Amino acid sequence: MSLRYALLALLTVEPMTGYDLYKEFESSVGHVWHAPDSQIYPELRRMEKDGLLEGEEISWGQRGKKRQYHITEAGVAAFRTWMNGTLDYARVRDPAHLKAAYLEWAEPDAAREQMLAHIRHHTELLQQWHDKVREIEEGASPMLNRRLAKVPPEQRRKTAAFKKFTYEGLIARAEQEIAWANRGLALIDELYAEPETADAGKS
Amino acid sequence: MSLRYALLALLTVEPMTGYDLYKEFESSVGHVWHAPDSQIYPELRRMEKDGLLEGEEISWGQRGKKRQYHITEAGVAAFRTWMNGTLDYARVRDPAHLKAAYLEWAEPDAAREQMLAHIRHHTELLQQWHDKVREIEEGASPMLNRRLAKVPPEQRRKTAAFKKFTYEGLIARAEQEIAWANRGLALIDELYAEPETADAGKS
DNA sequence: GAAAACATGTAACCGGTTACATGATTCT
DNA sequence: AGAATCATGTAACCGGTTACATGTTTTC
Numbered sequence: 001m002s003l004r005y006a007l008l009a010l011l012t013v014e015p016m017t018g019y020d021l022y023k024e025f026e027s028s029v030g031h032v033w034h035a036p037d038s039q040i041y042p043e044l045r046r047m048e049k050d051g052l053l054e055g056e057e058i059s060w061g062q063r064g065k066k067r068q069y070h071i072t073e074a075g076v077a078a079f080r081t082w083m084n085g086t087l088d089y090a091r092v093r094d095p096a097h098l099k100a101a102y103l104e105w106a107e108p109d110a111a112r113e114q115m116l117a118h119i120r121h122h123t124e125l126l127q128q129w130h131d132k133v134r135e136i137e138e139g140a141s142p143m144l145n146r147r148l149a150k151v152p153p154e155q156r157r158k159t160a161a162f163k164k165f166t167y168e169g170l171i172a173r174a175e176q177e178i179a180w181a182n183r184g185l186a187l188i189d190e191l192y193a194e195p196e197t198a199d200a201g202k203s
Numbered sequence: 204m205s206l207r208y209a210l211l212a213l214l215t216v217e218p219m220t221g222y223d224l225y226k227e228f229e230s231s232v233g234h235v236w237h238a239p240d241s242q243i244y245p246e247l248r249r250m251e252k253d254g255l256l257e258g259e260e261i262s263w264g265q266r267g268k269k270r271q272y273h274i275t276e277a278g279v280a281a282f283r284t285w286m287n288g289t290l291d292y293a294r295v296r297d298p299a300h301l302k303a304a305y306l307e308w309a310e311p312d313a314a315r316e317q318m319l320a321h322i323r324h325h326t327e328l329l330q331q332w333h334d335k336v337r338e339i340e341e342g343a344s345p346m347l348n349r350r351l352a353k354v355p356p357e358q359r360r361k362t363a364a365f366k367k368f369t370y371e372g373l374i375a376r377a378e379q380e381i382a383w384a385n386r387g388l389a390l391i392d393e394l395y396a397e398p399e400t401a402d403a404g405k406s
Numbered sequence: 407g408a409a410a411a412c413a414t415g416t417a418a419c420c421g422g423t424t425a426c427a428t429g430a431t432t433c434t
Numbered sequence: 435a436g437a438a439t440c441a442t443g444t445a446a447c448c449g450g451t452t453a454c455a456t457g458t459t460t461t462c
Contacts (some may be wrong), residue, residue, distance in 0.1 A: 002298045003449080009305050019413050032301045034294035039450065042413055045381045064458045065412060083305060084313040087298050089324045091237035092373075093422090095290050098235045101369040102212050102286060104354075104361040110287040121292045151307075158307040158394050165390055166304040169383040170295075176379045180372040187368055191361050206421080222441050242422065244443055267430045269441060296450090 003043055006033045008052065008071060008079040013147045015056075015070035016046050028143050031128060032166065044069055052078055100184065108192040115188070118181040127173040133167045136160060206246055209236045211255065211282040216350045218259075218273035221247055222255060231346050234335060234370065247272055256282055303387065310394040316393070321384040329377040336370045339363060 006029050010021055021044070022037040024030070035043075044067075047053045052075035055067045071079075096118055102109045135141040144163060148156050209232050213224055224247070225240045227233070238246075249268075250256045255278035258270045274282075299321055306314045336345040347366060351359050 002296070002301055003450085006301055009301075012308075017413075018415090019411095021205065022413095029301070029304075030295075032295060032297050032304060034296055036451070037413090038415075038417095038452080045415095060413080061459050064413075080308055083302065083308040084310055086320055087302060089299075092233075092235060093205070093237055094235050094329070094373075096292075097288065097369050097372060098209055098212075098232070099290060100372065101235060102364055103230075103346065103368075104358055105215075105283055105286040105363040107287055112254055114287065117289055122418095123293070130386060133327060155307055161394060162306040163304055165306075165387060166300050168386075169300060169380075170297075172379050172383060173376065175373075178374050183371075184368060187364060191364060204459075220441075221443090222439095225441095237422095239423070240441090241424080241443075241445095244441095250441095264431050264443080285410080 002033060003035050003039060004047060004052075005079060005082045006035070007040070007043065007047065008075055008082075011053065011069060011071040011142075012076065012079065013143065013150060015068045017058075017066045017068050019066070024074065028132075028141070031170070047075070051075075089201060103184075103188075108188060111188050112185060115181040116186040118184075119178050122174040122177040123183075126171060126178070129167045129171045129174065133164060133171070136164050136167070205236055206238050206242060207250060207255075207283045209238070210243070210246065210250065211278055211285075213346075214256065214272060214274040215279065215282065216346065216353060218271045220261075220269045220271050222269070227346065231335075231344070232374070234331060250278070253328060254278075306387075306391075311391060315388060316389050318384040318387040321387075321388045322381050325377040325380040325384075329374060329381070332374045332377065336367055336374070339367050339370070 006025075006047050007021060010016065010024055010029060016024075018037070018041045018142060022035075022040050025035050025040065027066040041089065044053065044055070048069065050120070053074060054072055055069045057065055058068050059065045096114075099106075103114070106114065132141070136144060141144065141163075148159060151159055209299045210224060210230075213219065213227050213232060219227075221244045225243050228236070228238050228243065233287075247256065247258070251258050251272065255275060256272040257275055258272045260268050261271050278324070299317075302309075302317060306317070309317065335344070339347060342348065344366075347363065351362060354362055
């Protein structure tokens with residue numbers, strides 16, 4: 001159900017179309033919550049039916065039109081309620097660590113490749129998140145700037161600080177994952193390249 | 204589809220019933236991959252149909268019976284193939300960080316409570332994982348011991364090392380999450396308890 | 407004129423969750 | 435005798451993914 005609140009979060013800034021929101025899910029919010037367009041459009045309809053949003057047909061060019069949604073008071077209240085409530089944490093389900101636990105079943109090169117893939121994956125994320133933090137620090141994030149413009153001055157510091165705090169957490173996590181995978185590479189080397197204990201016995 | 208491979212991983216040690224496997228999912232593998240019994244039983248049936256397992260009716264007490272599954276050669280091959288292949292990483296979907304990004308919408312106490320809940324959650328996990336590592340180090344893990352007994356001597360070191368490596372990664376992650384939430388608490392205090400800038404303006 | 411971007415959906419499927427349902431055995 | 439544990443499922447639902455489908459507008 002977090003998709004709904006991610007959408008509400010964005011719509012507290014300004015009215016948007018499904019496509020606008022989808023674009024945001026490919027960049028800003030997409031860094032903490034991903035959603036494909038095929039999930040966004042129907043969810044917006046449901047949210048409208050539930051009174052959290054109001055949609056308005058807007059013409060676009062000659063024949064085209066688009067539907068712009070703005071958040072209702074009920075929507076703001078729902079978002080606030082969600083923000084004040086507690087989350088329940090999902091049970092662990094982590095394919096990378098599941099595989100790591102049985103890495104003795106993989107060929108040494110395949111095992112190394114898993115660790116390298118883990119590093120590549122998290123390095124990419126790290127890059128994105130670093131860029132985001134820099135954007136926030138330089139005041140170069142369009143979405144955040146529009147949000148800040150809407151918010152009373154005393155709140156601006158908080159708004160920016162929590163965004164930065166979020167990305168810093170993600171960065172620390174990615175760095176940890178990279179460090180772990182590097183330890184994995186070292187471990188694989190240690191376990192498989194042992195020249196002196198020349199035990200030729202093979203299974 | 205990881206459930207299937209988690210089940211195969213366990214069944215490489217010895218034949219088990221659905222209930223045995225379910226118990227393991229509450230303790231050992233459950234730490235990296237959770238699954239409820241209602242998912243395990245039908246999956247075992249499907250795996251049998253796919254030739255990865257063979258089930259055998261075993262009588263239990265007077266009238267009772269249970270179905271014990273053992274892995275087939277095809278099952279071992281499928282597991283090995285999965286272990287040698289690469290994983291694709293799911294897109295980020297992280298409710299805790301999503302909420303953190305908009306924490307200015309929560310009451311200060313609610314914001315603190317989120318951070319405390321984050322700390323509590325990860326402290327619990329940390330506890331479990333530390334216990335697991337200790338168990339591995341002391342050779343007190345029944346499942347791992349049975350696995351080690353089945354494996355050729357040269358492999359034992361690897362088998363235990365990768366388990367420990369996995370848990371150490373989870374521990375480092377949990378510690379990082381706790382550190383992040385503590386930084387969050389400090390940030391909330393800093394942002395909300397600012398006595399000198401007595402800006403009485405409220406929205 | 408073609409390609410990229412804007413715009414909005416439906417449908418089939420899949421993995422996972424929650425609730426329901428039942429009964430046997432073993433332990434105290 | 436009753437509780438805990440062993441044992442095995444079904445069914446409804448839900449959130450998310452992938453594929454399909456279509457058309458407009460803007461940019462090059």
